[in-house]
Amino acid sequence: MAEQFEGRVALVTGVGKPTGLGYAICEALLTQGMSVYLTARTSAQAEALAGALSAKGWVHPLSVDIADDRQVREAASLIEKTHGKLDILINNAAKTSAYGETAAEVDLAAAQSVLDVTLFGTWRMCQVMLPLLRQSDAGRIVNVSSGAGSHGDPAFGLTTGNQMGTSYAVSKAALNALTVKLALEEEGSSVKINAVCPGFTATFEGGLDMGARPPAESAKGIVWAATLPADGPTAGFFRDGAPLAW
Template sequence: MKYALITGANKSIGFETARQLLQQGYYVFLGSRDPQKGEQAVAQLHAEGLPNVEPVQLEVTDGASVSAAREAVGQKTAVLDVLINNAGLSGALPQPAATTEVAVFKEVYDTNVFGVVQVTQAFLDLLRQSAEPRIVNVTSGLGSLTLHTDPTWKYYPVKVAAYNSSKAALNMYTITLAYELRETAFKVNAVDPGYTATDFNHHSGPGTVPDAAARVVKAALLAQNGPTGQFFSDDNAPNTGISPW
């Protein structure tokens, strides 16, 4: 059996990603910063006949919480096959570059960038024990510098300073980590799940949660000859699944 950890997995895309990985035969550690919500999410999956899942209290911005989660997972398995950094924060909106307070930038970066780094580094030792380790960072097309400078891109006017730049930083971290691990079996990629109707955007997106989660799962299940250090986006490059950074 293979093991996966998903951050921010008690609802929306993270929860559906857990469901789909369970359906693929994985054992899932469902990360949630609120223990009660994590337990409720796991109870729902158990009720659906998916037993191989358990909650892990995990606040990605809290070093002590991350360390405790690493200890808890390590007591159950010596190998982690998949890490999905799904937890994210949009921050207070709007976010004009000229006037958004630095505190907003720090709050958003703490989850979207530093949290990812902290969790990834904490679980790298377990991932290194896997024959086919996969790291998937859930990002956004709004983090693409190339797309933002293209006036024909449908989201060209959407300039949300803190959130967009945090996802650009996450994309660069993905590239850098993939490069460092290029001589190993690791596949490290960023996935844009698309503009999906979730609590994150007040259910304004046209995409569905199952479709968004399927994109994340696809990257988690990449074959050994699959790509690494890439940005996958069905919305922004439907013919290839990969859009420019």
């Protein structure tokens, strides 16, 4: 399996801690033989996390705030000079909102900050990295979404009584819409773009006791979408490789 993906270059955003989903994604990609750019908000974070994974393969730390246009473009310039292409972009970075936050009473400045990262930051990453992804013979973008942005998810969806913060849910629903629009625009290229919900994941203390699954388990569905074959789907929304209701 590692030989199959050797030579592929991936970038993962939002890798903040060794117990997080982004870290698990990077580890999974490295074990499949890929070169990985691990990005975090600060250089210290990125370097520490990349160092912990260095024994598993080629991993390069980058400090990237996806809401900062200059930092995103500098990352793209480095990748272009080093590799001339990008095969996989995994947009994992997001900003959460307070549990129980309501649409009627939310501080709109706070809501805007969530959308600035989760929606517009991801949009920025896609725009800036697409020229590099088009240089790949199998470009893949995976937007890490959530059932909270789904109308059909029975546990966490928009039409349930779930207390996930409204601005977080709205940002993920908008991210799903962006995924479809971008994917349809790229149908004539080798780039496939999908949204993936990782499921209820233990990225917080006590998560396993609440029934959340380990990040390594949730990462599998994201890696699946990142390594789709030429006849694989695009413009879809998935969890664990199965379609998820919009």
